[in-house]
Amino acid sequence: MPNPTEASFGSWSSPITSALVASESITLVDVLLDGSEVYWVEARPQEAGRHVLVRRAGDGSNVDVTPTGFSVRTRVHEYGGNSALVVDGSVCFSDFADQRLYRLDKGGRPEPLTPAAAAGTPRAALRYADGRVDMARRLWIGVREDHREAGKEAVNTIVALDLASDSESAGTVLVQDHDFFASPRLSPDGRRVAWLAWDHPRMPWEGTEIWVADFDGATVRNPTLMAGGPGESVFQPEWSPDGVLYFVSDRTGWWNLHRCEANAHIVNVRPMAAEFGRPQWGLGMSTYAFLSAGEAVCSYIEGGLGRLALLDLQSGRLTPFDLPYADFSLVRAYGTTVAFKAGAPTLPTAIVRLDPRTGATTVLRQSGAVADDPAIHRHFSTPRSIEFPTPRGQTAFAQFYPPANADHRAPDGELPPLLVRCHGGPTSSASTLLDLRTQFWTSRGVAVVDVDYGGSTGYGRAYRERLHGMWGLVDVEDCAAAARCLVGKGWVDGRQIMITGSSAGGFTALACLTSEDPSVRKAFAAGGSHYGVSDLAALARDTHKFESRYLDWLVAPYVEGSEVYAQRSPVRNADRLTAPVAFFQGAEDKIVPPSQTESMVAALRQKGITAQYLLFAGEQHGFRQGRNIAWALDAEFYFYDALVFKPAREARRLTRSDSA
Structure with missing residues (x-):
């Protein structure tokens, strides 16, 4: 040399070069699981920034799911997030152009679930995000942002959409009367629903609330405040497989993982000076996911560096995985399948699948292949x-x-x-x-x-x-x-x-x-x-x-x-x-x-x-x-x-x- x-x-x-930066600047936006199948959303600058839902096929290839002409991106909160979900191979997604929610079944074309803008209302006035499907009742339940009244502030609610109906609907309002909502999550038996809410002037990292209510498929009843308030930021409520509510809270001064036990008793699962939460700029953020009722995979930041670990939910024992990455997000799990987004200072951002028992990983998609080129990698600077x-x-x-x-x-x-x-x-x-x-x-x-x-x-x-x-x-x-x-x-x-x-x-x-x-x-x-x-x-x-x-x-x-x-x-x-x-x-x-x-x-x-x-x-x-x-x-x-x-x-x- x-x-x-x-x-x-x-x-x-x-x-x-700048051309290389642009050509290698695919953005990996979201990670989704449908059973053990891994999907993700990627933004492609070469297609004018179009967001595409991609599936990892059984033969190891990556297959575009959403067709040309559609961009999987929501504008709820303007920053969006969690714009799609997949259940049994059927996709529900928001399209960026009109912000309507679409259903895409295997082998079909996207069909709208929500109505086009009415005469006299702005295009993309109804926006949808952060949804979950209630399979037993054939409902999509998620966040709606309503901009139909020109000159007035948008109205945010949690709504239900009937997936079994052929008619287009704006949705039935289930929860309202707060300025913002996020993370509507159904309990495993479908009888309870949890969600995040907050109000002006707070931002979600300042003060949020977790609410839980009974749910019969048509209405929510007996809403109860479980955690949070003006001086407490709570994040990512999730139900464990055995129906226990978990969430991240900074009530100790650090975003730690907590659970709500009988009589609303709150337990810090793993107290430590580390951040298990993130500022909720986007919807659908996830720093932990359940492997079972007793174990979870979680990401956290300690001393400015990210780690991924196996967490025993009863003892609080934390066992980090030996991985080459320094940043982890969008952690999802189903059974023994774990998928997440990760990267490091000299490794490209990637969608990674992990076997939590062996620690073995498979890179499913990288934001670019340039880091694999020795002629490029030899010029990289490593931060201090x-x-x-x-x-x-x-x-x-x-x-x-x-x-x-x-x-x-x-x-x-x-x-x-x-x-x-x-x-x-x-x-x-x-x-x-x-x-x-x-x-x-x-x-x-x-x-x-x-x-x-x-x-x-x-x-x-x-x-x-x-x-x-x-x-x-x-x-x-x-x-x-x-x-x-x-x-x-x-x-x-x-x-x-x-x-x-x-x-x-x-x-x-x-x-x-x-x-x-x-x-x-x-x-x-x-x-x-x-x-x-x-x-x-x-x-x-x-x-x-x-x-x-x-x-x-x-x-x-x-x-x-x-x-x-x-x-x-x-x-x-x-x-x-x-x-x-x-x-x-x-x-x-x-x-x-x-x-x-x-x-x-x-x-x-x-x-x-x-x-x-x-x-x-x-x-x-x-x-x-x-x-x-x-x-x-x-x-x-x-x-x-x-x-x-x-x-x-x-x-x-x-x-x-x-x-x-």
């Missing part, structure tokens, strides 16, 4: 977990990816540029999954740090609550502190630091660049905002129902706290901005409308500051079309290359010339 070629950081050639002090005297966390490229090395004494990445949410976390977008940067000689600022998940409720009323402050301070830490260690060049983020992460990036603290905003030479929030008041006024009161907790109640909103909105502080910014926006984004980005761009251009603005037709909140994914990645790199990397290289050249 030839010796690496010497070249400055940020100028390395790499086989991890770091801890760093924050200005508030606390500790925060991050994943640091140093530059890596087997074909290049930097000149002696040269330090790499740093891209600070702010994750979205902001109630989310820095992913430990292989992200080719990260490898795109590191293989070109740019270090990346993915910051788990205060408010991130995976570190307990107290860590999440650092962001209570502090969005735009704590996250900003922590991102700047992460950069300072790496400069102080001598790992990166403090003159070549960029900051970027998507959605809420875009807000944090812009808030850093417009910070009241000069030391924060001057730390960054440039920035990128991917459909990022720039006007907090506009977000509070214009965003969708699910997040319409989120800012009450993150910032302050609106409009009472309008002065705080103005103080922290980047668009209101554009006069402080001196660094160039690149903006990337979906034209059909309902969560962060284009008007927000355009207001920021106009303010920057009025000041004479370089502002790149790319508006992508046909994209919503997050880009799903391959060509747009590639375009945005290339454009951001060349933006920084022109304004940061090349000037730094030229300055070093002139310094060397002067020294000579």
Whole structure:
């Protein structure tokens, strides 16, 4: 193998191109089981982001189940989730275009179960998700979101649909009178139903409730609150095979697995400082599944890293599986079949089937095959977990990816540029999954740090609550502190630091660049905002129902706290901005409308500051079309290359010339 070629950081050639990233960016959305048969939903950028239900056939091949012309994706809560289920080979799924629920029997074509939009009502006004089938009564029971009354907030309910009827129905309402619902689950005997509910202004990771009621197939009776409340986040209610209700709760400060015994006595199955739950951005999330009445397979996060384990439900004994993955989600089980989504920093996200008795695994589908190519894999950067002090005297966390490229090395004494990445949410976390977008940067000689600022998940409720009323402050301070830490260690060049983020992460990036603290905003030479929030008041006024009161907790109640909103909105502080910014926006984004980005761009251009603005037709909140994914990645790199990397290289050249 030839010796690496010497070249400055940020100028390395790499086989991890934007086209490769886009072509290998299939997203694995959901995992489903029909008995021991494994299905999943995958999103394909090469098909304009179409979501397809796929089945693992007995011969080991993967077979598309839903035909061309249909996209298996629901818009309940806008983020969707759990858009399909399969029972005895028959599929019920939501189609993205019209949001109707369809039934697809073996060998047939999709037939609508729910009605088309009536005259005078918006298309896709009725949305369905998170369903389960009551086989004995031939009912689909799930969440419905009703947008039929224009100008009013959508109405969420739990409804039943008659699968035996040939007529299309909007569904019979079973449960109502809360702002949000999730996870309707029937007991094994079909006589009880459990569900999650919560109300404005809470988000599901702040305070939710588990309710249980009697069910006769037509109505629910005697609803009883079993757990949860304003200060307790409960997650994923499930009935064990012997009819015991289990759920995840953070009542101890950590999302632990609990069960409800006789007389509503709640037992923590396995008390530990670990997270068995996740922030419920999507519906149908699952971190555990039953193998029997006495055993479950569960995923959890401890110390920022994910594990999968066998859990004895009576003794609480936890036996981790020896697996090469660092992140686990969508855990499903039936008998001795376990399936889940998993990944690691240098392994692609995959749908994996596990034999819980032997620990043997089979990869059914990968998000891409690129990691299997030695010519690509040899350029991967492996992250280091770091801890760093924050200005508030606390500790925060991050994943640091140093530059890596087997074909290049930097000149002696040269330090790499740093891209600070702010994750979205902001109630989310820095992913430990292989992200080719990260490898795109590191293989070109740019270090990346993915910051788990205060408010991130995976570190307990107290860590999440650092962001209570502090969005735009704590996250900003922590991102700047992460950069300072790496400069102080001598790992990166403090003159070549960029900051970027998507959605809420875009807000944090812009808030850093417009910070009241000069030391924060001057730390960054440039920035990128991917459909990022720039006007907090506009977000509070214009965003969708699910997040319409989120800012009450993150910032302050609106409009009472309008002065705080103005103080922290980047668009209101554009006069402080001196660094160039690149903006990337979906034209059909309902969560962060284009008007927000355009207001920021106009303010920057009025000041004479370089502002790149790319508006992508046909994209919503997050880009799903391959060509747009590639375009945005290339454009951001060349933006920084022109304004940061090349000037730094030229300055070093002139310094060397002067020294000579």
